[in-house]
Amino acid sequence: MAKLFEKWNLGSLELENRIVIAPMCQYSAQDGQASSWHLMHLGSLAHSGAGLLILEATAVTPEGRISWGDLGLYDDYCEAALENVITEVRRYSSMPLAIQLAHAGRKASTEKPWRGGKQIVPSQDHGWQTVAPSAIAFHEGDHPPVELTLGDIADIKKAFVESAQRASRMGFQGIEIHAAHGYLLHQFLSPLSNKRQDQYGGSLENRMRFPLEVFAAVREAVDDDVAVWVRISATDWVEGGWTLQEGIEFSRRLKELGCPAIHVSSGGLDPKQNISLGAGYQVQFAEKIKHEAQIETIAVGLITEPEQAEEILQSDKADAIALARAVLYDPHWPWHAAAKLNASVKCPPQYLRSQPRGFTNLLQSDITESR
Template identity: 60%
Template sequence: MHVSQLFQPLRIGSLDLENRIVIAPMCQYSADEGRATAWHTMHLGTLALSGAGLLITEAAAVSPEGRITPDDLGLYSDETEAALGAVLAAVRKHSAMPVAVQLAHAGRKASSHAPWDGGHQIGPHEPRGWQTKAPSAVAHAADEHPPVALDAAGIARVLGDFAVAARRAARLGVEGIEIHGAHGYLIHEFLSPLSNHRDDGYGGSLDNRMRFALEVFDAVRAAFPAERPVWMRLSATDWVEGGWDVAGTVALSRALEARGCAAVHVSSGGVSPRQAIALGPNYQVGFATAVKDAVSIPVIAVGLITEAAQAEAIVAEGLADAVSLARAMLYDPRWPWHAAAALGAQVRAPKQYWRSQPREHKDLFKDASFGQR
């Protein structure tokens, strides 16, 4: 009898997941001055009933200037903490799925319009815009206003912002923290030679360019309860010659593991509009495998993983320890149910929905264990 490997348990640090399906962070651009809204209750509530092993919230900015757009979620004040806490409390009444918060700073890609409004930069003198900060005063695109290079005091402030946000996340009772070190945002900007032109201890050599990422990890790890895991999402390559690459990602992953990082979530791209991405199913899985071959902590693969058999093969063949889905989950919030049916596995679902089981899969669902937190 075939036993699905996708639906086997996985431990990330001290956190036990029932299966290896992770819901990736997906920005909603629907917050009110950083505060989560009713939209987030509906959105996260839907995903929390999906039967996945882990739900990671969208990026929560650690400061107002760290938001991608003026409508991004934040975790930088009592008001933003209370708003997200209210959303999570509502979700938890009907789901026992573990929830992690992604903490982020957008760096030079901050102060932008939402994607459906074009995603272009909002200049610092335009309504709702602000001056962006980055490792170097190099704009993301030629037609954008350049960021201000962070000085030593500015770097210290950002590290402090990450630590404070981690303490807020701890008070919200989330089971883990993912640090956003990918997609061209501030941490990635320090890593990549394309965006980091510094000549101090944070620039130049690989070790210097990794320094900020490691300091952010250390700050978050120290501020978050030791029994709960912290991990990082990385872009494995810039898809631009001379940029951040897989060798750097492997080196950073090893350094993170040595510091107590619980997992690595491997994505790619985002730091340069010159990127030439070879899109296709599993197009980033090879990067995850390269990291997995170099570390002993779990590695999560992401990127155009849309089919149950595809996800099963990634895990069964040892290419990654788990898969994360983003757009596929938006399109089909019951993706794990359908994957379990296709792979002969079971998945947690609320009893109110049990009558939706196909007749040929009468043992598909198991109790969602409401109220177990």
């Protein structure tokens, strides 16, 4: 049997296969609240046949949103709107759902990407004052963030906990903590964005302190049957920045705190990054972290073909494969992968008749009519 379609345990969460739909921002929320777009989008992906669907980066505070259209989980209105959406999705899909909790830090207060994606300053509509470990702007000429005080840091940690508890109440089976792509927790990790002189800056131990505290606090705040893991950028791709070796050490420390896996991405911290793009360009980082930190990894980044995904798993370079743009382009990517690799996937009973001629067990019913 193809390894891509073997079951996989992500902590307490048992997945039907090793295909993970990565978080992808939709910039379609209103005041942090999920909209009808989210019902359409998530409903489509929940029928993809993947093993796990992770919702987009969801802010733990209003100021932690990347853009004014970002999803949030910081108040009762956000919770109620999102619960309405996922309740409907679950009516017709048994796919496990996870949520990525995030704070954008200095990369917050931006316009939607299709409107340019530039920073919106506090004096403009849809803009607000950003915060960060240090008062260093992301782009030269940007309105700078305000350096977080120790009290602010404690408040943000509390916000992560409260959002995690909201997610747990809604029945999310997994929580991914976003410490990648130049957002707040990554900003604490990287010496390029963290110039603090207190216990949260300077040495690697100090720079890891806040992200580790957030993970530990979230892990403690939810029941054991909710899996909690972390997405990291393995490198900044900038000289003098966060390195793979530091990422390995961070992963070791997370494992000690009960983290079952690391979702391994890269970059996003500094506009000067020089990324060597190519098919599966980040798999090397997932492989290194898997073997040197002795922790399971999810590989992501320009993994587009089923045979490519299968080779990564068969070669023990990672334990699962995450898809983002590829599954937006082809929401039935797992169906087509199963056809190529002689496997099967679950689908809604309404779609069973779409099974191509010559296949007998490619598509299997996800739910019963009476459910």
